[in-house]
Amino acid sequence: MNIPDSAxxxxxxxxxLNWFEKNQRDLPWRKHYQPYAVWISEVMLQQTQVKTVLxxxxxxxxxxxxxxxxxxxxxxxxxxxWEGLGYYSRARNIQRTARILMLEFxxxxxxxxxxxxxxxxxxxYTAAAILSLAFNQDYPVVDGNVKRVFARLFDIGSPLSxxxxxxxxxxxxxxxxxGGKARAFNQALMExxxxxxxx
Numbered sequence: 001m002n003i004p005d006s007a008x009x010x011x012x013x014x015x016x017l018n019w020f021e022k023n024q025r026d027l028p029w030r031k032h033y034q035p036y037a038v039w040i041s042e043v044m045l046q047q048t049q050v051k052t053v054l055x056x057x058x059x060x061x062x063x064x065x066x067x068x069x070x071x072x073x074x075x076x077x078x079x080x081x082w083e084g085l086g087y088y089s090r091a092r093n094i095q096r097t098a099r100i101l102m103l104e105f106x107x108x109x110x111x112x113x114x115x116x117x118x119x120x121x122x123x124x125y126t127a128a129a130i131l132s133l134a135f136n137q138d139y140p141v142v143d144g145n146v147k148r149v150f151a152r153l154f155d156i157g158s159p160l161s162x163x164x165x166x167x168x169x170x171x172x173x174x175x176x177x178x179g180g181k182a183r184a185f186n187q188a189l190m191e192x193x194x195x196x197x198x199x
Contacts, residue, residue, distance in 0.1 A: 001154060001168045003175045012153070013178045013185065020188030025050070025195070028057060033183065035109035035134040036067055042129045043090050043121065050194065056085055067107045071098040093121025111135050132182035140173035141186040145193025152197060 029041035044053045064070040082091035097119045116127040128139040147160045
């Protein structure tokens with residue numbers, strides 16, 4: 001397994017970005033890429049498919065349109081809006097984070113990786129996703145969809161859970177990321193893995 005050279009990387013970048021521009025799904029959190037919307041969608045999409053998430057996301061945003069309304073809501077109302085998505089600790093962590101954001105960040109989602117990682121329920125993947133999608137910062141994002149794309153693109157024969165495979169995928173994701181285009185490129189990879197590459 002070899003990280004692609006510069007010419008190959010540029011070809012992959014160009015083809016993926018062109019494909020995404022023509023084929024991306026119309027998803028509500030892609031309307032304006034507001035940090036709060038991106039954060040909520042990313043947490044909801046953990047362990048859950050987009051088609052399942054959509055009605056939950058719409059209902060959540062109608063009930064809690066911003067960080068303040070979420071922070072001030074009763075916990076039982078938050079859990080009711082989450083009902084059916086499972087893993088209720090995710091909903092509790094979202095509200096805990098909203099309250100921290102109101103107290104310490106003026107009700108804004110921080111733009112700094114370390115600050116995001118210190119918040120409840122935000123791990124390395126979610127922090128990178130928020131920074132790249134909401135703020136277009138140059139952070140690669142590796143989820144199951146990206147792993148599937150790379151497994152096919154680079155003919156990875158070993159299990160994707162093996163340390164060697166994971167290291168190659170993470171290094172390749174960093175090497176392929178075009179500067180200033182993280183939002184589109186990361187979503188292009190994830191979209192291709194979700195709608196074209198079968199598990």
